[in-house]
Amino acid sequence: MAHCQSRACWFGLGLLSGAVAACLYAWLAQGVRRDAGTCAAAAGRADREYALDTDPLAEAEAATDIIEYRGFVIHVFCRALGGGRFRAVCDIWDSGAVALEGGSPPSTYPTPEEARVATIAWARQWVQHNG
Template sequence: MGQREIRACWFGAGVLVGAMAASLCAMRAMARARADVSADLSPEVSPEVSPAALPVEDAARAPSAAPESGADMFEYRGFVVHLFWQALAPARYKAWCDIWEAGAVVQEAGGPPATYPTAAEARMAGGAWARHWIQNNG
């Protein structure tokens, strides 16, 4: 087997292991988010009740629709961006991303050096950071 074929095998194995690790992290984060939501629910609030139908004081205890952590993927100018965000503490989220081109990582775990009050803001900042990186380095 040639040197190039061996590298392709190791690259494929690395991609597979990375995908499995990302899946496990996402599953653990979702399970933790579900446990946190179920612990926050009071007996009179069920997951089927929308927060808009609750009184103001109960709406604050209702489960939120936004996950504590997550991942997204999008393509921009021929690059594929794998975007991740995670809760560090209440009202404190961090985002980072991996940028791929032609099946290889060109920027790993880059992202804005700040934290954000919501998951949506962290996600948007991470995507903007990735677009900026691609425009300047791509």
């Protein structure tokens, strides 16, 4: 542990640890690949039947999109609901903390791409009104 006698020293240690955390996050974010079929994982599971009232956060899975907008980080998750319907939900992060968990437009979509686009638009509006 560092031996600091002044507030300036502690402030400097705080900045340093924040910079290290930001570098780690940037390094991890580079490992996330977005391919052309951003919700392909959800589309591939379309044959699995989910009830329409299933909790969209019940299954943990990797985000299909990670977007930065106005300093917020938006993680989009796609779900196949069955019957050719898809839903996407998002978590919105601000300064490393969850600002909103499981937000989404209140409808389902016929394709995973439409669900993804609608959820990203919904998240951007949320940031504009709450950020």
